[in-house]
Amino acid sequence: MSIGFAALLAAGVAAVWTTMRSQAHTDMVNHTYTVKLAIAHTQTLIEQGETARRGYLLTGDPDYRHNYDVAALQTAPEIARIARLTGDNPVQRRNLATLRPYLRALFAQRASTNGQIARGDKADALTSFLNEKGARRMYHIRAVLAAMGDEETRLLGVRDMEQRNTVRAFYGVLAAAGVLLMIVALLSITTVQRYTRDLAQSRDTLRDFADSLEDLVAERTTELTRANEEVQRFAYIVSHDLRSPLVNVMGFTAELEAATATITGLIDRAEQDAPEILSDEVRLAAREDLPEAIGFIRTSTQKMDRLINAILKLSRQGRRVITPEPLDTGALAATVRASVQHLLDDRGAELEIAQPMLAIVSDRLALEQIFSNLIENAVKYLDPKRPGRIIVRSRREGVRAIFEIEDNGRGIAPADHARIFDLFRRSGQQDQPGEGIGLAHVRALAYRLGGTIDVASELGRGSTFRINLPITYVEAPTTRTERDPA
Amino acid sequence: MNDHRSVSIVMIEDDEGHARLIEKNIRRAGILNDITHFTDGTTALDYLFNHADGPAHNGPALVLLDLNLPDMSGTAILAKIKSTPALKRTPVVVLTTTDDKVEIQRCYDLGCNVYITKPVNYESFAQAIRQLGLFLSVIQVPEIEGN
Numbered sequence: 001m002s003i004g005f006a007a008l009l010a011a012g013v014a015a016v017w018t019t020m021r022s023q024a025h026t027d028m029v030n031h032t033y034t035v036k037l038a039i040a041h042t043q044t045l046i047e048q049g050e051t052a053r054r055g056y057l058l059t060g061d062p063d064y065r066h067n068y069d070v071a072a073l074q075t076a077p078e079i080a081r082i083a084r085l086t087g088d089n090p091v092q093r094r095n096l097a098t099l100r101p102y103l104r105a106l107f108a109q110r111a112s113t114n115g116q117i118a119r120g121d122k123a124d125a126l127t128s129f130l131n132e133k134g135a136r137r138m139y140h141i142r143a144v145l146a147a148m149g150d151e152e153t154r155l156l157g158v159r160d161m162e163q164r165n166t167v168r169a170f171y172g173v174l175a176a177a178g179v180l181l182m183i184v185a186l187l188s189i190t191t192v193q194r195y196t197r198d199l200a201q202s203r204d205t206l207r208d209f210a211d212s213l214e215d216l217v218a219e220r221t222t223e224l225t226r227a228n229e230e231v232q233r234f235a236y237i238v239s240h241d242l243r244s245p246l247v248n249v250m251g252f253t254a255e256l257e258a259a260t261a262t263i264t265g266l267i268d269r270a271e272q273d274a275p276e277i278l279s280d281e282v283r284l285a286a287r288e289d290l291p292e293a294i295g296f297i298r299t300s301t302q303k304m305d306r307l308i309n310a311i312l313k314l315s316r317q318g319r320r321v322i323t324p325e326p327l328d329t330g331a332l333a334a335t336v337r338a339s340v341q342h343l344l345d346d347r348g349a350e351l352e353i354a355q356p357m358l359a360i361v362s363d364r365l366a367l368e369q370i371f372s373n374l375i376e377n378a379v380k381y382l383d384p385k386r387p388g389r390i391i392v393r394s395r396r397e398g399v400r401a402i403f404e405i406e407d408n409g410r411g412i413a414p415a416d417h418a419r420i421f422d423l424f425r426r427s428g429q430q431d432q433p434g435e436g437i438g439l440a441h442v443r444a445l446a447y448r449l450g451g452t453i454d455v456a457s458e459l460g461r462g463s464t465f466r467i468n469l470p471i472t473y474v475e476a477p478t479t480r481t482e483r484d485p486a
Numbered sequence: 487m488n489d490h491r492s493v494s495i496v497m498i499e500d501d502e503g504h505a506r507l508i509e510k511n512i513r514r515a516g517i518l519n520d521i522t523h524f525t526d527g528t529t530a531l532d533y534l535f536n537h538a539d540g541p542a543h544n545g546p547a548l549v550l551l552d553l554n555l556p557d558m559s560g561t562a563i564l565a566k567i568k569s570t571p572a573l574k575r576t577p578v579v580v581l582t583t584t585d586d587k588v589e590i591q592r593c594y595d596l597g598c599n600v601y602i603t604k605p606v607n608y609e610s611f612a613q614a615i616r617q618l619g620l621f622l623s624v625i626q627v628p629e630i631e632g633n
Contacts, residue, residue, distance in 0.1 A: 240554070240583055240584060241554075243583040243604075244501055244504070244554065244583050244604075245501075245503075247501075247503075247504060247507075247583065247604045247611070248501065248503030248504060248507070250608045250611075251503065251504075251507040251608050251611065252503065252507070253608070254608035254609070254612070255507075255510070316586075
């Protein structure tokens with residue numbers, strides 16, 4: 001496109017240039033005509049002068065003399081004019097140089113004969129006229145002037161040709177420009193058409209996309225919900241099926257323990273009655289190895305049971321039916337504060353609920369659990385080096401409610417900010433009881449309420465947990481039909 | 487105790503370990519009734535409904551039922567027992583790992599008499615079984631008196 005326009009511009013420049021050239025050539029041709037005219041005029045003047053002189057010579061009539069003088073007077077300026085006009089042409093300069101002596105001689109001769117007549121020496125004048133080599137001189141003058149005329153005619157031919165060439169070139173340039181113009185126009189039209197087509201296509205695509213976006217969102221939401229339910233069902237089944245063997249492990253461990261007690265009793269009796277039948281190994285096995293092994297089995301199974309229960313609890317949380325109701329979150333937070341008041345008192349900490357707190361529509365139980373978990377955590381992980389201070393606040397952001405639980409506790413290392421929300425994961429010094437379930441639970445609840453949770457924390461400075469919930473809970477589309485078999 | 491009239495116990499439990507633990511604790515509670523053990527629902531149902539010694543044809547029984555069975559759901563067995571006139575008075579004790587409230591509710595709706603969760607904590611488990619033993623000795627009495 002731009003090349004096309006550049007070519008067009010070049011064609012325009014070329015057209016201007018050829019026009020200028022053409023103008024110059026026209027000027028040159030005109031100039032040649034002027035020169036030719038001047039040569040012809042000079043010749044005429046010379047011939048006129050000769051005629052008038054001859055008339056004067058024959059009749060002595062002063063009218064002829066006057067005519068001669070007029071012609072003679074005009075000759076010199078005309079020659080000068082030719083010299084000026086043809087100053088750039090060496091051929092003509094040479095011709096003029098040849099002409100000038102002849103003319104000087106001619107005019108001297110004429111002046112002499114005219115003077116003789118004026119004095120009355122008509123006979124002398126006639127004689128000198130007859131003796132004159134004038135005819136010869138005139139012949140030369142005519143020849144030179146003819147040569148000059150021929151030279152100009154030649155020049156005219158050359159210039160004429162040049163002019164014609166220029167005109168031809170001009171037409172060529174014009175034609176090329178025309179073709180270029182057509183090409184550029186075609187290109188422009190094609191480009192514009194293509195752009196228009198593309199634009200229309202994008203518009204259609206956009207419209208289709210907008211139309212299908214809603215379906216897409218619904219589809220994805222359904223998929224997500226289904227995947228989520230799948231995970232929950234999985235967690236539920238797994239936790240149940242894992243419990244079954246655990247019942248056996250614990251049950252038979254208890255049987256082993258009972259048996260161990262029996263055997264230990266027997267060994268105690270043998271120790272008294274017949275110590276010689278006992279070896280150290282037997283004593284060690286009954287009194288240390290067996291109880292130790294049983295103890296480890298027991299604590300491990302108990303822990304496993306707690307973990308399985310945690311998974312079960314989480315999976316239940318996801319399946320729980322949410323019943324949205326208008327909630328005064330300030331009152332809700334106050335309830336939670338009352339439930340942890342003894343802990344706060346123990347640690348000399350205080351909990352401030354920044355009024356006013358938002359009123360939202362959500363599930364009371366879920367929100368209470370979220371608050372209680374986060375506040376309990378804040379109390380649990382306060383820094384003993386400074387008086388604990390926990391602030392609960394809320395603010396509105398569009399259709400979302402933001403709740404913040406801020407503490408000045410021991411903080412969480414940046415690497416753990418995402419990890420702490422995972423099940424069974426904990427952060428920092430493990431000096432507090434817990435299985436790493438609370439925050440996973442809170443996050444599951446937040447998701448269930450259509451919200452999110454994140455944390456901003458600096459180690460040794462404190463943490464701020466931020467929950468983002470819809471002001472009004474809206475039930476997500478669900479594929480759930482009936483509850484799962486146990 | 488009259489052996490002919492005594493309640494026979496039908497235990498439907500696919501986990502051998504659980505079955506053994508249940509039996510041991512029943513015995514420890516002093517219950518000496520016969521215990522017939524089935525590990526799947528099909529043979530258990532066949533025994534309950536068709537066998538000559540089964541409760542449908544021969545005297546009182548008590549069913550210990552696990553809900554997680556390989557071939558069918560325990561609730562299906564429960565529903566069948568409770569919808570058959572010859573068996574619907576037979577007490578059914580559901581013994582399972584599920585402590586889901588809805589599940590428990592459903593079992594009671596179907597007519598289960600006692601629902602016991604198998605706790606991992608063995609002491610509570612043994613305790614529950616022994617209480618079940620007491621329950622068994624209680625229901626034995628009217629059967630004897632009735633005859």
